[in-house]
Amino acid sequence: MNEYDSNRIYDLAKQIDYKKTDNHKEADCYVINTCHIREKATEKVYHDVGRIKKVFRNKKKPIVVIVGCVAQAEGEILLKEEKYIDVILGPQSYHQFNESILRIEKKSKKINYTDFEVVEKFDTLNLIKNSSSKVSSFLTIQEGCDKFCKFCVVPYTRGSEFSRSTSELLNEAKDLESNRAKEITLLGQNVNAYNHNGEKLSDLIINISKLSGIKRIRYTTSHPIDFTDDLIKAHSSCHKLMPLIHLPVQSGSNKILKSMNRKHTVEDYLELINKLKKANPLIKFSSDFIIGYPGETDYDFDLTLKLLREVEFINSYSFVFSARPGTPAAKFKKIEASVAKYRLMQFQRIAEDIKLKYKKSLINKNTTVLFENKMKNKKDEYFGRDEFSNPIIVRAKHNLEGKIRKIKIISGNQNTLFGEIIEQDETQEFAA
Numbered sequence: 029m030n031e032y033d034s035n036r037i038y039d040l041a042k043q044i045d046y047k048k049t050d051n052h053k054e055a056d057c058y059v060i061n062t063c064h065i066r067e068k069a070t071e072k073v074y075h076d077v078g079r080i081k082k083v084f085r086n087k088k089k090p091i092v093v094i095v096g097c098v099a100q101a102e103g104e105i106l107l108k109e110e111k112y113i114d115v116i117l118g119p120q121s122y123h124q125f126n127e128s129i130l131r132i133e134k135k136s137k138k139i140n141y142t143d144f145e146v147v148e149k150f151d152t153l154n155l156i157k158n159s160s161s162k163v164s165s166f167l168t169i170q171e172g173c174d175k176f177c178k179f180c181v182v183p184y185t186r187g188s189e190f191s192r193s194t195s196e197l198l199n200e201a202k203d204l205e206s207n208r209a210k211e212i213t214l215l216g217q218n219v220n221a222y223n224h225n226g227e228k229l230s231d232l233i234i235n236i237s238k239l240s241g242i243k244r245i246r247y248t249t250s251h252p253i254d255f256t257d258d259l260i261k262a263h264s265s266c267h268k269l270m271p272l273i274h275l276p277v278q279s280g281s282n283k284i285l286k287s288m289n290r291k292h293t294v295e296d297y298l299e300l301i302n303k304l305k306k307a308n309p310l311i312k313f314s315s316d317f318i319i320g321y322p323g324e325t326d327y328d329f330d331l332t333l334k335l336l337r338e339v340e341f342i343n344s345y346s347f348v349f350s351a352r353p354g355t356p357a358a359k360f361k362k363i364e365a366s367v368a369k370y371r372l373m374q375f376q377r378i379a380e381d382i383k384l385k386y387k388k389s390l391i392n393k394n395t396t397v398l399f400e401n402k403m404k405n406k407k408d409e410y411f412g413r414d415e416f417s418n419p420i421i422v423r424a425k426h427n428l429e430g431k432i433r434k435i436k437i438i439s440g441n442q443n444t445l446f447g448e449i450i451e452q453d454e455t456q457e458f459a460a
């Protein structure tokens with residue numbers, strides 16, 4: 029979502045004649061977009077500002093803007109502690125970017141905008157074309173969260189759940205299509221909580237799938253408790269909807285899930301997975317896990333490993349619990365850091381084994397790849413992803429950017445697969 033936000037901030041900045049520079053040492057303005065989800069986020073901001081200060085020691089000071097969730101959560105402290113910062117803009121206030129820059133240019137005092145003005149933000153952005161010109165583009169459809177998992181800062185930094193209107197989203201999707209996008213990933217902190225006047229995520233997917241230039245649709249991140257039957261059905265009826273679902277579970281222990289306020293059990297989660305597989309047997313899953321949450325015993329951790337093995341997630345993103353200021357879990361008694369670290373290592377070893385076994389199973393198989401770009405510094409090599417988002421590199425004489433091709437995978441490791449084209453013509457997806 030920060031990538032989407034950064035692009036949109038740039039779309040705004042172009043209106044007041046600011047352009048990206050390849051030489052950051054000559055920039056007039058620095059924008060640092062931040063994430064507050066785990067620790068060290070604030071330290072990173074001070075570190076980055078320190079680096080800018082060093083570059084401009086004997087030069088005219090550039091305007092320094094901090095945006096995103098660290099700005100939201102720590103804005104006042106940042107302005108107090110680091111005089112080099114000029115502007116603080118929370119994630120729901122960045123439509124005020126241009127006004128802030130123009131005021132600072134006129135030597136205004138420091139600016140701190142952190143109100144939750146999500147409606148005004150999108151009203152402003154809707155007037156400006158999304159200029160992202162990637163084959164695979166992001167589209168934020170929903171922001172914020174009302175779930176209040178006890179470990180998470182999102183409800184405090186992004187505010188409550190808000191869904192953009194279907195008509196503005198269709199317009200933006202058409203802009204992306206006309207900019208050469210072939211794939212759109214719909215984004216939201218709780219993307220499947222999307223609901224605008226009764227229009228749900230599945231309705232939006234079906235509407236976007238009618239755009240002939242858009243060949244693939246993905247969405248992330250979905251929450252297990254918001255997975256409604258219409259969305260499950262869309263996975264069997266909409267062939268443009270890709271069969272990889274990122275479905276964070278966080279833990280395999282019901283006791284820990286309850287203490288996290290996740291509002292689902294392991295059994296609910298497995299039942300949902302079964303329903304989705306029934307709707308489309310090709311579907312695979314990736315997930316997020318928090319390891320070493322307060323109160324996690326060896327037994328709880330073993331249950332998480334059991335779930336990991338049972339579902340065989342093709343990608344597992346795991347993090348040691350990080351106490352976030354202001355969240356209820358920050359006050360819980362932490363487990364020993366060395367224990368949490370050791371468990372994370374164990375978890376990641378098993379997750380990597382599962383991933384490697386999966387990737388190896390793909391060798392000598394055919395798959396369908398949407399090519400996104402030519403590899404930098406590599407002649408005739410193109411990077412793309414298959415329906416399960418597996419990164420694949422292929423050698424080709426013709427430009428493959430934006431093309432979908434059937435390929436055979438010939439080798440690979442846990443990260444990247446290498447293949448050769450077996451059909452030169454545009455290939456139909458066979459996802460559902």
Ligand code: SAM
Nearest residue numbers: 179180217249276316317318347348349350352
């Ligand atoms: N809304 C999504 C959901 O509930 O499934 C998750 C969004 S959150 C921005 C991304 C991931 O960061 C979470 O799934 C969780 O695993 C991780 N995360 C969030 N807060 C964390 C914390 N305090 N410590 C460690 N990991 C955390």
Ligand code: SF4
Nearest residue numbers: 173175176177180182
């Ligand atoms: Fe954070 Fe996701 Fe829980 Fe919302 S549902 S509080 S975004 S982890």
